[in-house]
Amino acid sequence: MGDDGIFEELKQSVIDQDEEKVLATVDKALAAGVDARKVIDDGLLPGLDVIGEQFECEEIFLPELMQAALAFQSAMAVLEPKIRESGGEGPKKGRIVLGTVKGDLHSIGKNILRLLFETSGYEVWDLGIDVDLFKFIDKAKEVDADIIAMSALLTTTLIGQKDVIDALGEQGLRDKYRVMVGGGATTEEWAQKIGADGWAPSAYEAVTLAARLVGAQAGSAA
Ligand code: B12
Structure with a gap:
């Protein structure tokens, strides 16, 4: 699968407010070598933007908004340690x-x-x-x-x-x-x-x- 496919899948999993699917797709992206920052920026956050728009147009309501946010946060629990691993220790700025x-x-x-x-x-x-x-x-x-x-x-x-x-x-x-x-x-x-x-x-x-x-x-x- 090309990169675009996995980002589209990540985005859709947030739009679907499906925590299991979000986590499974994040795993799949990481296993394919996609950088954790790109998983967030090019996959999950665009999904959250769509959720915001749907909420504004009253296509979805607060429980769905919360569900999508929770799914996003579960993904962050997996992605955060990956990003920390790649951050260097050095003198504090x-x-x-x-x-x-x-x-x-x-x-x-x-x-x-x-x-x-x-x-x-x-x-x-x-x-x-x-x-x-x-x-x-x-x-x-x-x-x-x-x-x-x-x-x-x-x-x-x-x-x-x-x-x-x-x-x-x-x-x-x-x-x-x-x-x-x-x-x-x-x-x-x-x-x-x-x-x-x-x-x-x-x-x-x-x-x-x-x-x-x-x-x-x-x-x-x-
Ligand atoms: C997820 C979400 C929620 C979740 C939040 C969960 C959580 N733990 O954060 C829940 C369900 C709790 C929620 C509740 C509400 N929400 Co809300 N929510 C959203 C949503 C979909 C995504 C927000 C988000 O996290 N975006 C992703 C992050 C990464 O973006 P960000 O915060 O902007 O941050 C980036 C930059 O701005 C920047 N940045 C952020 N902070 C800072 C600080 C500094 C110093 C700098 C330099 C940069 C910087 O860096 C970040 C990363 O790049 C937005 C829609 C949207 N697209 O923004 C609506 C939205 C913000 N919510 C909205 C509303 C109306 C509400 C509620 C009032 C709904 C209600 N009826 O109860 C409540 C308010 C509760 C409260 N008192 O705060 C409206 C706000 C409208 C407005 N203009 O005032 C929005 C825009 C949805 C909409 N389109 O109508 N929400």
């Missing part, structure tokens, strides 16, 4: 406090971000989902973070990113940390509007952005 903002329970994008940050040499404190603004700030102070990274998937929770930036300003800490924002509901314009230091559309680009921000941090401290 920076400290990142990460979380999904208050009121928002979406964790998949944030978890991919954590994985890529960690395998790219960053120390990450993952505060999880539904994170209160003061938790971001308190943890950043506690661990002397370089970067605060916030994810938001809902238009109704986006404001949580602005709240953290505003609270940092009020506490006289805005210049101490670089702030990056992202997640399905965000745009570059939004990031600029709220005064974030950076935005990225994907976890891969978030890693490049982190390197740039940590570099800038070192530059401004000099």
Whole structure:
């Protein structure tokens, strides 16, 4: 079977919300030598996008949405160790406090971000989902973070990113940390509007952005 066939099969297994089929197809792809990152990016995530569209058009409802997300997460449990194996150990590049903002329970994008940050040499404190603004700030102070990274998937929770930036300003800490924002509901314009230091559309680009921000941090401290 050509590569396209296996990616189509991975995508379809998520669309079918069929956990067993997702796991079996992931195994098949890995056995065929497909890179774990490509399994996620070119197979599973496109499936999740279709699920999002079907939910929006009311072709499916919350139980199906949850079922698809659970199937995706079971696949991540298999894929994550593979990706970690290929990540190198080396000197730490920076400290990142990460979380999904208050009121928002979406964790998949944030978890991919954590994985890529960690395998790219960053120390990450993952505060999880539904994170209160003061938790971001308190943890950043506690661990002397370089970067605060916030994810938001809902238009109704986006404001949580602005709240953290505003609270940092009020506490006289805005210049101490670089702030990056992202997640399905965000745009570059939004990031600029709220005064974030950076935005990225994907976890891969978030890693490049982190390197740039940590570099800038070192530059401004000099
Ligand atoms: C899976 C899912 C769920 C799952 C989440 C499970 C989990 N553990 O995460 C469940 C079933 C729980 C869920 C619930 C809900 N969901 Co939902 N969900 C989705 C879905 C299908 C996929 C989200 C996802 O994981 N995408 C894959 C990841 C990898 O993408 P990502 O998060 O955007 O992350 C990437 C980048 O954005 C970036 N990134 C992410 N974070 C960050 C952070 C930084 C700093 C940076 C730089 C980059 C970055 O890197 C990631 C990897 O490349 C989306 C549709 C979609 N296509 O997005 C709807 C969607 C987000 N959900 C939606 C809705 C409405 C809901 C509910 C309100 C439904 C309801 N009626 O209850 C609830 C809200 C619950 C809550 N309070 O949070 C809407 C949101 C509409 C809106 N604009 O506000 C969407 C868009 C569906 C739709 N089209 O209508 N959902």
